[in-house]
Amino acid sequence: MKVLLFCDPGIDDSLAIIYALQHPGIDLLGIVTSYGNVSKEQATVNAAYLAGLAGRSDLPIISGAEFPLSGENTQYYPEIHGPDGLGPIRPPKQVQGNYKGFAHLFSIVKNHLNDLAIIDVGRSTSLSAAFNLNRDLMMRVNKIYLMGGAFHVPGNVTPLAEANFHGDPIAVNVVLKYAKEVFIAPLNITNHALVTREIANYIYTASRSVFKELIPPVTDFYAAYYRKMNPGMKGAPVHDVLPFYYMMNEGLLFAKERKVSVLTCEDGRGTSVADLRNSSRNDGSKRHIALQFNYRHFIADFIKIMTG
Template structure:
């Protein structure tokens, strides 16, 4: 049975890859998309989501405007060197594309979607946690009806990617992450130490490009210029890396691949005090019977890379071209 997913994303490269994957993954049914600030500003995130609507024909899926800024009160920091100024890396949107309207406010639709799929819905959050935390504040009894929540964020016993100890999604709004980690039930965390291994190599990107060109796939043509740009950034930081990691795709893939993932349930805390540890996620992995009294959540520790990457390539080539509506 397909997993019904409400996706929260901030529509940089890995988010865009995740939603393209999700639209053509037969095990997933996307029932709503929340576009918020993060890798890009909210207006650009909504524009990017609309462009993907145009290229997939999925106008049936509600698009919800999420948060515009974090709960820290600080202006958001964007990362054009990672995702490109428009969030599409080296891919340039065609001149004939015009986003419809400006930023809109329809956040209440999150409530409607959760109520509609009472007990069947999975939330997957692969961006900042601001909109998800806001849902916990506004609709606590309704959010409690969600079956499972999957979050890409944090890092455990592994360096951060924004500071020496903090990962970007958590660091961007630790206050929001603290709300989610304190109040979420059935929460699964896919941390950086796992997602960093979900690499789509340059050779794989070229293979996907060749197969999609043979099918004259307009949507498939987005992938290579995005992933090449993403890889160039990663190479500038990690010269030996063979490609770029699909942080958000592996999190979404994890929703229906329990047998291919090793988890541990451990107490987790988010550092919200200002200082060098701001935004750090602390997991108590000690071999003690008595551990820290933090909320306990399920944390992904390892995954079957071969099973993951084979499925991703199949979806981005065969499934995409078999089901693309344009």
């Protein structure tokens, strides 16, 4: 499957990039970087750094959004993702890469329209801008996968809102309005996609990957934050890997097809809204909300891919 990735790496974004680069069934065509977990500039460096480690310095790294559509100041999360977004890992300040302007993503979409999926694991500002600038083309993309939202479960930045949907709810609504078909991996499942220290150490021991040295320290750093916030939590939730897993194993996840919107008002900002009552039915909206997944299958797949 050919993929254009929108992200803001960030620890879990970085693990998703590694997963995509190593998956034999995924052809990563480009990475669009933007603000979110870190600044756009740092996200761009991190993406190029990871691509370079994999021997993919040819991979287009496309410059995206610096701030949300509201124009407000952005907030970054070094306590979660580390000073540079890779936990304790400090990439070089400057990294050689195949850096491209925003318009380059339209060339990728045009050239691979029939077999392209877009995965967005960030704030969706850049993806919404792509719809704004070339709506006719973007509406022809067959499938878009989002990591975001929290449906009838607690949020992670407010009691109700998940970070990506909260970061730019206006942008998410643009994507939900105009995209042909959307698959959402919300906190309902991503919170349970845990990588324990034992799993990370096994990957390090068994791996033939150039990324093996990164996995234990990065996941340990990430897990430490979650244990602080949720005492007793057994590992690091790799939120942003889930959309890739969803794409490659669509039939293994339980999802409901419902219209989705995101609140933009101050009090409820970022709250994801859908009618998930048992009495409601699939509504033909082509907005699929993944609500259950098989953890054992997921973690076996994750280990297989991450060990190379």
